[in-house]
Amino acid sequence: MSTEVSEKPVVKKKEAEGLLSKRRKKLVSDPLNDDNPVTVQILGICSALAVTTQVKPTMIMAISVVAVVAFSNLVISLMRNLIPGRVRIIVQLAVVATLVTIVDQLLKAYFYDVWKVLSVFVGLIITNCIVMGRLEAYAMANKPYDSVLDGLGSGFGYSWVILAVAFFRELLGSASIFGFKVFDAIGIHNFPTNGLMVSPVGAFIILGLIVWVQRARTGYVER
Amino acid sequence: MELINLGIKAVFIENMVLAYFLGMCSFLAVSKKVSTATGLGVAVVFVLTITVPMNWALQEYVLNEGALSWAGEQFASIDLSFLRFIMFIAIIAAMVQLVEMVIEKASPALYGTLGIFLPLIAVNCAILGSSLFMVQRDYTFVEATVFGFSSGVGWLLAIVALAAIRERLKYSNVPDGLKGLGITFLITGLMGIAFLSFVGIAI
Numbered sequence: 001m002s003t004e005v006s007e008k009p010v011v012k013k014k015e016a017e018g019l020l021s022k023r024r025k026k027l028v029s030d031p032l033n034d035d036n037p038v039t040v041q042i043l044g045i046c047s048a049l050a051v052t053t054q055v056k057p058t059m060i061m062a063i064s065v066v067a068v069v070a071f072s073n074l075v076i077s078l079m080r081n082l083i084p085g086r087v088r089i090i091v092q093l094a095v096v097a098t099l100v101t102i103v104d105q106l107l108k109a110y111f112y113d114v115w116k117v118l119s120v121f122v123g124l125i126i127t128n129c130i131v132m133g134r135l136e137a138y139a140m141a142n143k144p145y146d147s148v149l150d151g152l153g154s155g156f157g158y159s160w161v162i163l164a165v166a167f168f169r170e171l172l173g174s175a176s177i178f179g180f181k182v183f184d185a186i187g188i189h190n191f192p193t194n195g196l197m198v199s200p201v202g203a204f205i206i207l208g209l210i211v212w213v214q215r216a217r218t219g220y221v222e223r
Numbered sequence: 224m225e226l227i228n229l230g231i232k233a234v235f236i237e238n239m240v241l242a243y244f245l246g247m248c249s250f251l252a253v254s255k256k257v258s259t260a261t262g263l264g265v266a267v268v269f270v271l272t273i274t275v276p277m278n279w280a281l282q283e284y285v286l287n288e289g290a291l292s293w294a295g296e297q298f299a300s301i302d303l304s305f306l307r308f309i310m311f312i313a314i315i316a317a318m319v320q321l322v323e324m325v326i327e328k329a330s331p332a333l334y335g336t337l338g339i340f341l342p343l344i345a346v347n348c349a350i351l352g353s354s355l356f357m358v359q360r361d362y363t364f365v366e367a368t369v370f371g372f373s374s375g376v377g378w379l380l381a382i383v384a385l386a387a388i389r390e391r392l393k394y395s396n397v398p399d400g401l402k403g404l405g406i407t408f409l410i411t412g413l414m415g416i417a418f419l420s421f422v423g424i425a426i
Contacts, residue, residue, distance in 0.1 A: 039404070042248065042251050042252060042404055043248060044248070045244070045247040045248060045251065046244050046245055046246065046247045046248060046348040046352075049244040049247065050243060050244045050245075089316070089342075089345070090313075090316055093312050093313075093316055093345075093346075094309065094313070097308045097309040097312050097313075098309060100308055101305060101306070101308050101309060104305075104308070105305060119355075119359065120352060120355035120356060120359060123307070123308050123311075123351065123355050124245070124348045124351060124352055124355070126308055126312055126351060127312075127346045127347065127348040127350075127351050127352075128348070129248040129346065132346050196416075199415070199419065200241060200242055200243075200244060200415050201412045201413075201415040201416050201419065202412075203244070203412075204408045204409065204411045204412030204415060205408070205409060205412040207408050208401075208404075208405050208406070208407075208408030208409040208412065209405075211400075211401075211404050211405040211408060212398075212400045212401045212405045213400075214400075215399075215400035215401075215405065216399075216400035220400075221399045221400070221402055
């Protein structure tokens with residue numbers, strides 16, 4: 001029923017296009033698989049690997065990244081007509097750095113132990129290519145609401161990948177999930193933990209395998 | 224002697240890429256040819272050697288609690304450390320601009336090789352990461368300079384090695400789904416195992 005032609009720059013006019021129309025659903029769902037920021041676009045890998053030895057800090061990291069991407073997309077999208085093209089990178093960095101500082105202070109206040117584990121990697125959300133990439137590619141040219149959805153989509157796409165990596169690393173490396181000893185609970189007491197999974201090497205290998213599985217399913221071949 | 228140890232540690236044992244995954248985005252994107260990889264690597268070394276000491280000075284004289292006491296008694300109790308991220312990234316972005324202009328003026332030949340990579344570096348996590356590690360580990364000025372330089376060298380080493388491997392990889396028969404990104408991850412993992420063997424070096 002929606003006619004996209006009659007859209008006016010007023011956000012209130014939601015009747016013109018449903019709040020969750022097909023196009024907007026695609027904005028969120030595309031980055032989950034076909035256009036995943038980590039496995040397809042190769043963005044944001046720096047932190048994807050570093051924090052994933054255990055599921056809990058990874059979860060906090062994922063939430064932080066989703067929040068930062070969504071809000072920075074919103075802010076930049078609201079400001080997109082005010083920013084001169086020449087200085088846009090600096091403006092984007094400033095906005096992202098401000099949001100990351102807020103996240104960092106919140107984590108420090110409410111999740112001090114996790115904040116200790118994440119240490120410098122919270123700060124490194126600033127240089128996470130996903131954030132800058134979405135600002136540059138989407139928020140600079142689109143309306144605020146769409147930009148937030150786009151940010152959420154990319155954030156969730158990133159989240160499931162790092163959570164998957166963390167799941168396997170914690171399961172095989174420490175034989176637990178969220179610190180809960182899974183194998184002890186089902187009666188296998190001598191499960192051999194794999195030291196390689198705790199070290200950085202495990203993350204590379206798991207991520208490589210995830211990419212392989214995903215590409216085998218989608219049939220995408222890189223030349 | 225301690226400085227040499229610090230350098231060796233930053234290059235091999237605590238390699239920016241293989242132990243901390245910093246600067247992965249450009250590491251994976253620009254490692255298809257050895258020549259471009261070397262160009263980016265040298266630019267990273269250059270910028271790191273300048274920004275880490277700069278950020279050290281900023282941390283020491285502006286951001287730390289009580290660091291502003293040189294400006295007068297009334298500033299002695301100010302703690303600006305929550306501004307760290309925004310100040311560091313501003314310094315890095317500004318320094319990258321500055322370095323770009325200086326190189327363009329002083330050595331057009333070098334600018335020709337490094338020029339296109341410099342803007343990329345402002346958002347390279349290895350740069351910001353080194354500065355944050357420098358704060359976390361309480362380095363002195365000289366240590367910070369050595370640390371900046373040698374983490375850059377470590378990054379250069381890793382990206383050139385990966386690029387060399389990927390150049391040879393073109394001739395091997397890799398499964399379809401694993402081509403490109405997948406195999407690159409696995410190789411980086413194997414390189415990481417090789418670097419793990421440096422851990423034994425007594426320092």
